[in-house]
Every structure is written in C-alpha cells, then in structure tokens.
Amino acid sequence: MTSRRTFRIWRGDARGGRLESYQTEVSEGMVVLDALLAIQAESANDLALRWNCKAGRCGSCSAEVNGEPRLLCMTRLSDLPAEPPAVVEPLRAFPLIKDLAADVSWNFEAKKRIEEFRPRPPDAEDGTWRMAQADVDRVQEFRKCIECFLCQDVCHVLREHEKHAEFIGPRLLVHVAALEMHPLDVADRVEALQQAHGIGYCNVTKCCTRVCPEHITITDNAIIPLKERVIDRFYDPLKMLLRVFGR
C-alpha cells in the first residue's frame, strides 16, 4: 500500500536557507531516511545528508525531525503525523555545511583532548588480563554509544550558550565515564573533568538522556558519578579538613 506524502526539508548552507516542500511515494514500514533518499533520487539530486548503516548502528543520519533530534533511519513514518508535513532540519548545535549535513568535526577534535586509555600491568604472565563479566557489564552501557551526537545537539550548554571551547558535552562525558570506570584503566581524569572538560556547566536537566537512541542513561549513570568524583576530590569539606590535619 503506497501513498504520496509531503516533507518539509531544510535547504541551504552557512549563508542561509529555507524549508522546501518535496513529495514522494511512501509505503508500509518506511523510515524518514527512506523518504529522503527517494526524494534525493527523484527530485533533489544534490540534497546533502549523511547515512550509512540504515540500522541505528553507526550514528551518521542524525538530524531534527519536527524539532526533535532523531536518527533518520530509526524514525518510522508511521510514528509521525501525516499532517502537517514532517519538518526535517539539520543538527542546530553545530555549524551547517549544507542542507542536512552539519559540521560535527568539533566533536572529533574535542575528543583528542581527553586522556587516552591507560591499562594496569597485565595480570597474567602471557600479558593478558582477567576481568569479571560483572565489571565489564558496568561500562558496556557507555561503550554502546554510536557517536550520533544527538545528545550534543540537544545540550543547551552547547546549543544555546555555545560553550564548545569550555565544555565537552554529554557524548564526551560518556566517553570519559567509559574510561574512568573501565576495569583496567589507571589514568586520572578528575582534574581535567573539572577544568578543561567543564563538567560543572552541566546542570543535569537530562535532555541528553531523553534523546539517546541507544538509551544510555547519560545523566544518571555517567555524568552524575563523574560529578561526584570531582566533588569528592575538590569540594568535600570533611576531606579538605582531613587533608589539612593529615599533613
């Protein structure tokens, strides 16, 4: 069963743009990305958009559908009202390249500033480690991240306040959490979290958690425990006193 459906798609670049209407044939089970690729093949050959896996696994096709940050490949048309037409726009927390392709390169640059994984010495003579499944499971939630940057897009510290130079954003805080809670890692990123990574900017509104397509509990499981580490280190009055008397 097919029908024609209209989509309002952002066309333009850094200099400006507007929403334009396109129509295409849609059928049962289609996602927004399918409709956009059909429109691209039929009537807008130069429509810029990113996609790869089409299965919610690579995090390429991030955009905003009716104002909500979504993966285009996992947003089924049947979950959107047919009228008014769905509005598809690029991520707004980053500079626009063209149409639906935003310049997300900042995320890759900012990641380089995070201290890399550093393991403890191997446990066994053959150079390998022993870990319990339970300890591995604890960080797998963070390692599921597909780097779609929807959480970065929705974070008001980046989106409204444009603190890209001072704050690494939820995605990269999840990355730090994955490293800090890695059973083998021995590096210490607590001072960097407070200083260079700007964890204090996050005021736990949980917008990031709400949009994560991998359902990572970003705020509660990653950011808050990291904040606690920072507080323990730098702001705990009891510890401050103990430090004074301990000398």
Place this chain on the structure above:
Amino acid sequence: MAEYRALEYDVLVVGAGGAGLRAAIEASAAGVSVGIVCKSLLGKAHTVMAEGGIAAALANVDERDDWRVHFADTMRGGQYLNHPRMAEIHAKEAPARVRELEAWGALFDRTEDGRILQRHFGGHRYPRLAHVGDRTGLEMIRTLQDHGIHRGISVHMECTLLKLLLDGERVVGAFGYDRERGRFLVFKSKAVVLATGGIGRAYKITSNSWEYTGDGHALAYEAGADLIDMEFVQFHPTGMVWPPSVAGILVTEGVRGEGGVLRNSEGRRFMFDEVPETYRSQTADTEEEGWRYTQGDKDARRPPELLTRDHVARCIVREIKEGRGSPHRGVYLDISWIRKKLPGAEEHIQRKLPSMVRQFQELAGIDITREPMEVGPTTHYMMGGVRVDPESQMSTVPGLFAAGECAAGLHGANRLGGNSLSDLLVFGQRAGVYAAAFAKDNSLGSIDEREVESAAARALVPFENARRARSDGEGSYAIQRELQETMQDLAGIVRSGAEMEQALARIPSLRERSDRVAVSGNREYNPGWHTALDLRNLLTVAEAITRAGLERTESRGAHYREDRPGKDEALGRCNIVVRRATNGEMLVRREPVPAMGAELSAIIQEMK
C-alpha cells in the same frame, strides 16, 4: 590549470574501517607520517556493522583449538582456493591482534575465569569468536579510532579518491576531492594502503552502505594491479526481508550460534535436508545434538544452520523458489524457540543479541524473543579483490598495498563468519608495517601534472554535461539503480552463463550513459555528483565480477552456476586473475593457486 590542495604523507591510507585504522596505527608507530582519507565521518565504516565477533584461536573456551585448526577451517571454508600462506599467517597472528585490542581498551565478554569469551560460528570447529554481545564491530572500530587519534595521524574525513597517481610503475600519490566543498586534493605519498572495503552497492539487496562502491578495487585495477577471485561475492544468508525499506539489513549469524534455527513455511528444519560431503562428519545428525552443540557440549557436532554461508544462502533460495518460503519471500529464523529449552531465555536473548532485538523491534515491530524473524540472503562481502603478497600486502604495483575486504587471497571461494574482523587486524597491521618500510626505503616520486589535469577534467564532466544542457544527460541514481538490478538478477546468488553474458552486454551501454550523466547544483556536498563518480568504479567491479564468473565454468563456494552445478577439478586448482590491458581492455586468465608446503598439506590431511 585545475586548482587543488596539495598534501604530503609518507604513507597514505585510503579508508578508515578496521583495516585502514589498524594500518595507520602501525605505520605511525614505525615513525613515518601518516594520512587517512575516508568517505564518511570517522568511526562510521562498515566495520561498525560487524556483529558476531573476531575469529582467533585463543583456545579460551575449548583447549583443543589452535592455529592449525583455524587454518584448516579457513581453507575448507574457502574450498582450497585461498592463498595458503595468507591463511596460515592469519590463523597464527589473530590471537595476538585480539589481545592487543584489549590492551588498547576493548572490552570483550568474559569466561567464568575472567578471560576473553568465545562463541560458535559457522564453519569454525570450536568456539572461536571473541565478541561483545552482537556489537563487536563497534567495539573494534571505536577502540582503534580512540587509540588512533592519539598517534599523530592526520584524518581527512569525507574525502573521496578518484585516481592513483603513478611515476612509471610505482604509485606516488592520489587525486581526490573533499565532499564539503568539492575542492580537489592531491596527495603525494611514498606508499598508499588501500583499505576501502567492499562492493555491495553493485547489487540491489545489500547490507552495505552507499560508500561500498568498490573504490579500492577500481583504483588498483586502473593503476595496473591484478585483481583475483572477483567471481566470489558472499551473500549472507540472513538479511531482513520486511519491511521493504530495510530489506538487506544484516541479521547476525550469532543468532544461529546462540541456537537460532531456520524453518520453512511447513515448519521444517530444511537445513538438515542437504549437508555437503566435506562437512558431513562435522554436522549434527539430530536437532537435539545441534542444540547441545550450541550450549557448549564438546561431544556434540554443529547444527546444519552453522554450515558455511554460501551453502545456507543457497538452501534458503531453494526453499523460496520451491514455494516453501515465508510471506515476504524469505524463510523463518527462530531464536524464540529456545524458551522451551532454557529458563530465562528472553533475558538471555536480550543479553546476547541486544542489537537484533532492537533492530526488529524498532524497524519491523517484531519481538524476536517471542516470535520468529523473516530472513533472506543479502549481498554482504567481497572475497575478491587486490592480489597481494601474503607477507607484505603489497599489490603487483610497487608502493601500492591493500588490506581488508578490498584485498583478496585469505578467504578463497567463501569467507567464514568472524574471519573478516581478524583479517582486518592481521593484514591491516602487516600493511602498516610494510608500507612504512617501503616509505622509508623510497623517496617521494614526481607527480605528473597532466595526470592530475585529466583526472580533474574527468571529475567535472557531469557538470559540463549539465552546462551544455545535453538532452540525453540523465541523473546518476537511475543508472546506479539499473546496474544494481542487472547484477542482482543476472550475476547474483544463482548464476548461469547466459545470464552473465546478458549482464556483461549491458555494461558498455551503462558506461556510456554514465559518461553522459548531468548533475544539478554545484560542487558543494552534492551527492548526485558523488554518485556519478562512484558509478565508474561500480561498473568496473561489475564487469570484473561477470567476466570472472564466466571464466569459472563450475560451481564452487559463493559462485554457483545452475548451468554448471558440479565442481571442475582443474578449476579447483586455479584462481581467476583480472587485469587491465594497455589498450584498456579487461583481461581474464587462470593461474594456479599458490602451492602449499608439506607442513600445511599435512595439517589439511589431518583435519579432513
């Protein structure tokens, strides 16, 4: 004169999937400057879609496993057309490459005693795949990416290469463009490593993304390198078939490894109906024995669902053709039945196959813990590719290396699941070592500006066509679609000489039409233009697949011809080699499979 941005690296790596990243890390460790170009953003390559695991004879779960068994399994799976030395190196070095990933931060599922857990997979005698649930590829690419960004490697994201530049016989650089602005790039480098992945976009139903247009295959071919085994395209037996828009998306073999079974519309486990001679002694006689195998019973033999991918795919096609398929032209893959066998089965499925649960829930509205999936074959992997030296991964063109899917030799006529991730690591690492060594031994060559000029002019033809408003210039998507349909229908899972001849006859006209493509818009991030440029590579690859398929007048591994259903003993000792003649014609010839030493032969005999 064409304007371009000039860049210079000792080693240029093309592609940032597992093989490209691993090669770049190794080359950088050798102290040379390294640049990577990739068509998409970093970390989005098809490696991310690998689900099952990395095959390596760590012997953590079954102490009977070692490199010799892995070697023999790989050769048997490849129907002995594999390069034996590559299969040997691969089996010997895979365990070290997996352990190294752990040292770089990868977290695999664990055994009871805290070591890396390994799971069963098709064609592997023992549980051999190191894995993380069903998202092993993501774990691997992210580990390599996060390790790689601290190694001083320059990454050029969203750039595509169009031509390798030669100085005499030797590769000395490459020409391409950035997607963002459509600006031209000229890379000068002492060595080039191709790690561009597959060719899936030559077919209509595929698990591959838009990127996989055989770029490395075509670039190497145009530069004069040999391609081998191009007739062997792997159709993964289980892709989604419904809804239509997701047709082709992969359903991991891990479902079958965890006890999932295939049934036809009559409810029959049809995989028991036909077991190839070479696997009879390793295959379960009863459903009960198959189940015990998936649950770790070392005395049980594997269920027929875990036979090699080529065979399983053909059995599924047979069921559908003979009218025993599911409503959407697939068959049923059922993991939910294990509820009868296993307490807490739903949680178990959720823990072992979380991506599959989600994929079916969100895209098809199916709860796989409670009901069967509908699946059918999907174009998945290219066994064929650039012919390389097994030690160094250098192609037949000096300075040009290839690793991963775009290289050939390891897998022969059919790749075993799990052997691709290990392939990327083992031969990516080797390509990095030898490309760096080559770069140290050679100075920069000289770039022929006329070559750059002609490549630039050729890249702009689609805009020229539009400017001249040629009435016969059509869009690139329609031609790509037609090529995909041609290959799907005439050079797909079940082939025949007559159909492949038809496919071959259509290619010249598709090529002519692709030369007349007119694109709208400008050079900035213009997918219509990019598709037009990728088409050229797809056409080269399609021609190579078809010509090699015609030359192999038998059925073997992934290459099945209904007009030649049997095996030909003489062809069983040959690889098909494809090469570009000086007049531009595609030459096809047979060459004997590289000889095996006495030690390796003895292993094969022993494991038969």
